[in-house]
Amino acid sequence: MIRGQNPRAPHERGVPGAGRAAAAAPLRTRRCRAAPPTTTVAVERPAAASAPTCEVGGVLHTPHPSSFLNNNTSFAEEFRIRGNECGADQHANITTIANLLQEVGGNHGVALWGRADSGFASMPGMDHLIFVATRIQLRMEAYPKWGDLVRLETYFAEDGRLATRRDWHITDAITGAYLGAATSTWVTINMDTRKLSKLPDSVRSRWLSLAPSPPRAVLPPEATKRKLPDFPADAALTGPLVSARRSDVDPNGHINNVCYLSWALEAVPQKVYEKYNLMEVEMDFKAECHAGDTVQVLGHPLTDLSNGNGCAQQFLHALRKPDGGEVWRARTTWVPKAKK
Structure with missing residues (x-):
């Protein structure tokens, strides 16, 4: 399992606290290629009805195993907010959330096609090509506190001829409450020349076969890709x-x-x-x-x-x-x- 050792089924989306029940039978697993022998990712299955598992009187819940959802076209992972990721008010800050976006996005790639020798979860066949972000938009309704368990679901889609898009949906893993969302645009560059390069058609076709169909958008399209103003000559x-x-x-x-x-x-x-x-x-x-x-x-x-x-x-x-x-x-x- 990528993170968490309690083999409980992934919780259902939109139902507060759903899915925190212990599984009645072992989960079927999907082994990550090029990963350590013990690394597995749980495949989506219905939750079994049983008493929830928690630690220290219900204060610290154990994260679910990382899991594929929606016919394996999206990926979810849970994280506990650590003390060194919080400010003086004991709440996580925006950089904590941004780091989690990167982590779950990379883990999604590793769970799909294994760990690459270079770059962030590059696909087999990319041959010195790496994904780099050109734009990220992150919107938060509320920030989790120290010790809270957060759940991030991520998926990707095509975004024009040369770009791709990755979205994230962020919730409280215990209550199901909505915390925030993010969307991003990525292109591929050559790792040696650092110039923009086209993803090979064979790799792109395989990649798109793993994306939701029809594509999902976590933020309204009219609220994304808004042009930023030119920066003034004299910064205040x-x-x-x-x-x-x-x-x-x-x-x-x-x-x-x-x-x-x-x-x-x-x-x-x-x-x-x-x-x-x-x-x-x-x-x-x-x-x-x-x-x-x-x-x-x-x-x-x-x-x-x-x-x-x-x-x-x-x-x-x-x-x-x-x-x-x-x-x-x-x-x-x-x-x-x-x-x-």
Whole structure:
């Protein structure tokens, strides 16, 4: 099993707490190629009626095994929020969620076709090609707390002639409550030349056979792929000058894109960061960044910061190299935290 050792059946979508029952019989398993001998992924099957299993008086529930759903066209995985992934309010932050998106997306690929020698879960036959994100949009209705169990379901689809799309649906694994959703656009590049390359037709056909039909969209199409404004010549907000570290490099050989998001948040005014929740981030990836690169963190308000009485706030963000080249641009939307 990829994560979790309690062999219980996956819970049903949309039913609070459904599926947390212990299985009455062993699950049929699907072995991941190129994975360790003990690594298996549970195949979807109905939950058996039995008493739920939990630890410490019901405070910490055991995650379900990772599982394929909907005739093996989507993949779900559960994660417990760890203390080092939370802020002072004991809630997970946006970078925690972004890291989970990457993890479950990569695990989906590994569960389908095994672990590749390079890149993030590249398919057999890609021959030095890797998937890289060009855009990610993440929208959160609520953030989980330390110790909470979250469930992410993910699936992919075709997105034009050269691009692909991956979506995520995020819920509370115990109650079934909706937490958020994300969508993303990916292209393939040659790992050696770092130039855009077309996915071979044979690989693309196999890949599409594993996608939902008809395609599913986790966010309304009209709310996605909205053009970000040009960044102004004079940024109103300036963050630190960041030096990309070797420890920030991911399996694709460049700085992990979650680092961009964490750097950008350093330009957000302290009052907004403390009193508001980051509800949505829309990110465009412009260029790669590598270990040793220096990046300037810039921000600019899109709303009137003086009008902070219960109003949402928006910011435009940019990461630039010393030569002026733009690495990343994003728009964030913040809403006031609920008063206790």
